[in-house]
Amino acid sequence: MALLQTWSRFKSWALGPTGLKTTHAWGPISNAGLPLSGIADITKPPENISENMTAAMCLYSLLFMRFAWRVQPRNYLLFGVHVSNELIQAYHLQRILGGYDFYAGRHASQEQATPKAAPTVPA
Amino acid sequence: MGDANTPRPPSNGAVAAASTSRLRQFINSPAGPKTIFFWAPAMKWALVIAGLRDINRPVERVSTAQNVALAATGAIWARWSFQIVPKNYSLATVNVFVCATGLYHLARKAKAYMATRSA
Numbered sequence: 001m002a003l004l005q006t007w008s009r010f011k012s013w014a015l016g017p018t019g020l021k022t023t024h025a026w027g028p029i030s031n032a033g034l035p036l037s038g039i040a041d042i043t044k045p046p047e048n049i050s051e052n053m054t055a056a057m058c059l060y061s062l063l064f065m066r067f068a069w070r071v072q073p074r075n076y077l078l079f080g081v082h083v084s085n086e087l088i089q090a091y092h093l094q095r096i097l098g099g100y101d102f103y104a105g106r107h108a109s110q111e112q113a114t115p116k117a118a119p120t121v122p123a
Numbered sequence: 124m125g126d127a128n129t130p131r132p133p134s135n136g137a138v139a140a141a142s143t144s145r146l147r148q149f150i151n152s153p154a155g156p157k158t159i160f161f162w163a164p165a166m167k168w169a170l171v172i173a174g175l176r177d178i179n180r181p182v183e184r185v186s187t188a189q190n191v192a193l194a195a196t197g198a199i200w201a202r203w204s205f206q207i208v209p210k211n212y213s214l215a216t217v218n219v220f221v222c223a224t225g226l227y228h229l230a231r232k233a234k235a236y237m238a239t240r241s242a
Contacts, residue, residue, distance in 0.1 A: 023203045030199035033192030040188040048184045056173035060166055067163035 018073055028068075028078040035081065038088035043103050046095040054093045061086035167217045174224030182235040190228040197222025 018024040034057065041049055061082040068078035095101050098109030154160040170193065177185065197218045204215035 023207055027200060027203055030196045033195050034189075037186070037188035037192035041186055044186070049186060050173065050177050050180065050184075050189070052173035052176045053170070053186075053189065056169040060169055063159065063163040063166045066159045070159055 018075075024073075024075060025077060028075065028081045031078070031081050031085075035085040035088050038085065038092060041092065045104075046092070046101065049092050049096060051093070051096045054089050054096060057089040058086060058093055061089065164211075164214050164217060167214075167221065171217065171220040171224055174221070174228065177228065182231050185228050185232060187229070187232055190225040190232075192225075194222050194225030194229060197225060 014020045020026070038057075064082040065079055065086065068075040068082060071078075098107065100107050149155055150157065156162070174193070197220075200218035201215050201222060204211045204218060
C-alpha cells in the first residue's frame with residue numbers, strides 16, 4: 001500500500017511542471033555525471049587528477065548549491081547533485097594537496113616523503 | 124509672455140530620474156550582478172579556464188571519466204539553453220565551451236591511445 005502511494009507521488013512529480021518532461025529535472029540529471037565521474041576517480045592516484053579542474057569544480061558547486069536553493073521554483077535535485085559534487089571534489093582536492101587517501105589507506109604525501117632508493121653504484 | 128502655457132521639455136533632473144540608465148537597470152535586475160543567478164552561470168567559465176590550463180598536462184594524467192561527464196553535461200545544457208524561455212545565450216555559450224574542452228581532452232586521449240595501439 002505504501003509502495004502504491006509512493007509510486008503515485010513519484011508519478012505526479014514526474015509528469016508535473018518540474019518533472020521528467022522538463023529541463024528542470026534533466027539539467028540536474030545531466031550534471032550528475034560530474035559527481036559520478038568523481039567517484040569513478042577515487043581509485044586513481046592524485047597525480048592523475050587535474051588540480052585546476054578540481055578546484056574550479058569546488059567553487060562552481062558551491063555557487064550552484066546557492067543558485068539551486070534560491071531559484072524559483074527551488075530545485076532540490078540540482079541542489080543534491082551539487083552537494084554531492086562538492087563533497088567528492090573536495091575529497092579529491094585534499095588528496096592532491098597531500099591529505100588522506102582512503103583508497104590507498106594512507107596520506108597522499110607519504111608517497112613523496114619516502115623517495116625510492118637510488119640504485120647503488122658498485123664502488 | 125506665453126511661457127507658462129507653452130509645453131517645455133522636462134529639465135535634466137526630471138529626465139534622469141524618470142529613465143534610469145540601461146546599465147543601472149541591468150545591475151538592479153532580478154538576474155543581475157547583485158544576484159546568484161548571474162554569478163553562478165558566469166562561474167561556469169572557471170571550468171572552461173581550468174580545461175584550457177590543462178592543455179599542457181601530459182595525456183596520461185588527464186581523467187577520461189571527468190571529461191566524458193563534462194562533454195555530456197556541456198552538450199545537454201547547451202541544447203537546453205536554446206529550448207527554455209527566454210533563451211539564455213550566455214548559458215548556451217559557456218556550455219558549448221565546456222563541451223568543447225571536454226571533447227578536446229578526450230580527443231587527445233584517443234589520439235594517444237591510437238598511437239600506442241599502432242606502435
